[in-house]
Amino acid sequence: MTITPDTGRQAQPAAPAFAIELRGICKAFGPVQANKDISIQVEKGTIHGIIGENGAGKSTLMSILYGFYRADQGEILIDGAPTQIADSQAAIRAGIGMVFQHFKLVENFTVLENVILGAEEGALLRPSLAKARRSLTDLAREYELNVDPDARIEDLSVGHQQRVEILKALYRQAEILILDEPTGVLTPAEADHLFRILRNLKREGKTIILITHKLREIMEITDNVSVMRRGEMTATLRTAEATPETLAELMVGRKVLLRVQKTPAQPGKPVLEVENLKVVDDKGVERLRGIDLSIRAGEILGIAGVAGNGQSELLEVLAGIATGTGTARLNGTALDLTGRTSDGQTRRASRVAHVPEDRHRRGLILDFAAWENVGFGYHNAVAYQKNALLMDNDALVRDTAAKMERFDIRPPNPRLAAKNFSGGNQQKIVLAREIESAPDLLLIGQPTRGVDIGAIEFIHQRIVALRDAGKAILLVSVELDEIMSLSDRIAVMFDGQIMGECLPQDADERQLGLMMAGMKGGSA
């Protein structure tokens, strides 16, 4: 069944009290259509949820509403009145406040200073600070928004930093509050506190837009919910009438999972064995909290989970980029996780290949030509050397041409700069390089992010082919159907831990979706 935006039910015959109404918003970043003709209505005094996969266009839409980006097309109505939101100043004037996915705080300023920044009373700080201090204590009482006004931001926990962002908005008399994935960075306890705050705000008649991936949260506090997919608004409905199942379907999409035709796996001897793997990031936050997993030859282990729950760290520490503690054995021999005697080169030498999640930042050098990117990381390979001194660029170019042929990379021009390929083809360049290095273990993150369907299918076939060649593959993806269709085993990660494992055939989206949302879902 399909669920279509059912505004008829939303529009109360009495007074169409829409705090916000967006009509036909479009926004493109270069060739990327982040928002396509988006219309949405948000009732006054409600909490309105927006869900969607990574890259669906949620943040972009909200940034437009807040005047941080300018829409290419479309209009914005605040309280029914068409409003030009040229910049954040205008948004603030219109009573909109936003808590960004990545906080916009001055780290080494105090809470007070951050709160008054841009909203000072006069040329001198003293009075502003005094006033802010007073209203902060009020707000704290009213909404359980207590933070030490004189603490430096960098000394605060993420949860408190977020409260500062909310305080900033409220201090500017925001009537409409937008929160972009507020709980993505919070511990469950902090999240609960946040929700209490949001309820209080709602009680005071404020309108709240809540962006999240997590069904549990939607179900918990939203009144209405809209679903976005690939830059489009696919549905808006009352939360009361929605169920996690329907939302999960809407979010992941009704389109048939493209089941790659693959024979059942013939798992061989274990290739990668990881025990009690821990990673602490430079901020001192524990990103991986004791991971145990093992992958056998000829097997694909899929890691499902919402972005930011430790998948990236898992890939990077195994790839020798990040450092961690614990043990990881490749074909029985231990990998150095401390980084002292290891790096990307030594990993490649021990036949570990890595397709990074972010092709623009790590996987490719956008200014390099395709052939240079194919040699990238393998520049020491014997095949690419002419003699002890010189590299054999021609050989590399020839090899690249062949790879482009095999991977159907368009345009098949080895000398074209990587930045001039489309995302899908950029991704194929990385895959060609890593897969054809014939590794024992392939670490692969978000293989099809920002890639069109045609390319997706092709990439999936390649990954399966590598498996059938008896290699071990660790697949990380935020796209459920991808996990479902590729994996031989599925592990779900949440908050740096593995919530559970299951086999794709006896797993269903709903169950996985719940585990991804942090609910100790069904068995493994």
Add this chain to the structure above:
Amino acid sequence: MERMPKWADTVLVPLISLLIAFVISGLVILAIGENPVEAMQIMVSGAIGSTYGWGYTLYYATNFMFTGLAVAVAFHAGLFNIGGEGQATLGGLGVAVVLLSVGWPHWTVALIAAMAGAALFGAAWAAIPAWLQARRGSHIVITTIMFNFIGAALLNYLLVNVMRPAGSMDPSSARFGVTLPGLHEVLALVGIPFSRATPANITFFIAILACVVVWALIWRTRLGFQIRAFGKSEPAAVYAGISPVRITMYAMLISGGLAGLMAINNVMGEANRLVMNAVEGAGFIGIAVALMGRSHPFGVFLAAILFGFLYQGGAELALWTSIPRELIIVIQALVILFTGALDNMVRLPIERIFAARGRRGV
């Protein structure tokens, strides 16, 4: 994303920047009450109107090739080496030490030894800032500038207190035993008559060789590949297992070595003794040369010739008009400003033009 053709990026943009720089320089000349056209004529005739002029033009160009390559190599690694001046100064010291320590039988042997000394000292002078950058994150731009001053002071001390021959009044070393063959001697072999009164010497060919070698290093070797990768994107380099520390060190050592090699030309070739301030700002001109030449050895070669022309032409201007040679520093500054800092100002409009034509084309 619409991009403009490569030739526009590598040729058109720098040329337009250069044009702007020249136009403004012309205005400056007008402003100080001289005639730009005459000035240009004097420069042309003085710099390329005679083999004498050519001699000096090529002599300066040789200096600038070395310093330009030095800056270019560092640029490829994403490093900004403003220390060419100091590194070339120390290179001169290296040459002097080598040539004064023992009597050399023949200039060829001496040349090889002197090159080693020059490169070694130059690299050593670059090593400390490089290490501080790689390990302690000290800003290499400022540290290299500081090392220019420190190098000058060091040379000053050595020339005054150590290397100055007894009884000599000016702070400079004794003359070296060996001299390099002048350009005229080399050209005489192929029957080209050339002024003997110029300092241009065989080093010119070494500089050309250096251009080729650097080209091969950057575009044909593993190290060059890693240097370029690191320069383009450090996160990607780390992903590929390219060590930022190692590459920073290598790139700066090579850069310093190249700057040091310049001493073969000015110290061994021209002065034939170590004098104070022998580098004469060539280290800084290297920045303009590298920016003009888009950090490509061939571009550096051409840009160096251009600045050699400007330098000699400027000297002639200073000689016969009341326009001081500082005019060249102004031109140099404008070139750096427009090809470097204000690059976008020149590039964006051109990009738009190409984008528009592209769209119409499609």
Add this chain to the structure above:
Amino acid sequence: EPGLVIDLGGKFDKSFNEAAYNGAQRWVQETGGTYREIEMQTEAQREQFVRRMAEAGANPIVVMGFQNASTLEQVAPDYPDTRFVLIDGVTDEPNVRSVVFAEHEGSYLVGMLAAMASETGTVSFVGGMDIPLIRRFACGYAQGARAANPDIAIIQNMTGTTPAAWNDPVRGGEITRAQISQGSDVVFAAAGGTGIGVLQTAADEGIYGIGVDSNQNYLFPGSVLTSMVKRVDNAVYEAFSEGPGLETGIVTMNLAAGGVGYALDEFNAELLTEEMLAAVDAAAEQIMAGELQVHDYMSDDTCPVN
């Protein structure tokens, strides 16, 4: 037509080079002739500039500054038909005339004047670049001061060890202030452009300064006691007048030859009393008559007094 190669610091340095320029101008006025003139721009340019002058066919070519001794050693042999005149330095190239001055004699005289003018009993000396030539100034100055006042205290400082020391007024001023704080009330600056800073500070702080090379009395009327003039202008004038045929070799311009002396004009007339002048002129007579030997530092790199 003759040529004049002016050293770093420029022809309006109010000192050494300006003296040469004035000599050349006098020649122009008196003979109506013309001459080529260029100014050195940087250290490493010396050879190119002298060469260029020779290439241009100037003859004779007057080259200013001891630092060009080695320059001429390089260039002169390539132009055997050209006559060069080196001011302030010595080379033994066959086609070069080396003109040197007896600075110690002139300095002796201004040293006497300084000692006699001093009330604090302390006089001082600021040299430019620390080289034997400048020590010759200092030594002569010290001898004169001692002669006039046996228990005078003499402070000596050099500005630096490189050519930059000729052109650093700021430093000159600071050194002078230091000397004043040590009690000096007459300072003799033999430091080219740096000297301007010295005389400036002397004037600011209300003590006497003594100029050098050119007559610098007019710079700060009333506070420049006198100037140790070096008749560079005469040397240039003579070279120009003698033309391409001038004979080479070493020419020493001493007190007797009117090559050095102290300046007396309307700007410092009332600063110098009768008896000061009497004493100095007497000494000058003796020196010219050879009865009084002023020790030349450069003869043995030592100075009897200090």
Add this chain to the structure above:
Amino acid sequence: MDLGTILQILDSTIRLATPLLFACLAGLFSERAGIVDIGLEGKMLAAAFLSAAVAALTGSVWIGLFAGIGASVALSLVHGLASITFRGNQLISGVAINFLASGLTVLIAQNLFQQGGRTPSLTGDARFSPIRLPFAAELRDVPVIGQLYSVLLSGHSLLVYVALICVPLSWWVLFRTRFGLRLRAVGENPAAVDTSGVSVVALRYAAVVICGVLTGLAGAYLATGLSAGFVKEMTAGRGFIALAALIFAKWRPVQALWATLLFGLLEAIANRYQSLELGGLVIPVQLMQALPYILTVIILAGFVGKAIPPRAGGQAYVKER
């Protein structure tokens, strides 16, 4: 070394520290706003020249002062154009400005005065003359305090006192005013400023102009206060030393005062003693002269405490990736 000598050295320390202090505060405003400025040297030079030249021509040091400030502000705007408007490389822009100044000053000086790139030496009203503080003369003989007052504090040119006043003033502006708060914020996280509805570009231009004014004062003092006229390259690396002092001072006004005084002291000592004798071994003058630069490197190497620069320093603010 008697008290008198020490006083003399400290006295000249104050004089020599003044241009560094102005430049250091200038850099402070610029870098606090996220604009790295290695063009201080050039701006100081340009200001030194123009102030001296105009003072020499008009005979009024005040007109000269404003001319000097004008020159430096003009160059600052070039830097702003390159690094703010066109998002160019701030380092390259600074380098270009340094060369532009060192070339143009000599070019114009030669053209105006034909004195080998020098200006005529300034006299009378064409330069800042020392100011005797009240009772300086009377207190001269009172031991210590009196001498401190009359030798150290009294008898400097006006700009020295201006510089000293600029220290508390800068502190107050940066840490006690709305403008200061926003300025510091834009150097730490421009996005935060932008999302609070304040213009990043306007703030950064303001900072760059303030930087220009202060650098102008530095240059003007050099040529019309410390010495009496312009000499080519007379800034002699002071602009870079000021940057080092800035790092040493961890981007704080009061510390900037101490840092620049330290560098001033080094220069004063180097000026006074040809070579320093410390227990037997003789430190050559060249080492004395290189000491500020060596110290700078040591500071940059973080061997005297790591300094965290403003986080957004050196990067142009780009909203959309």
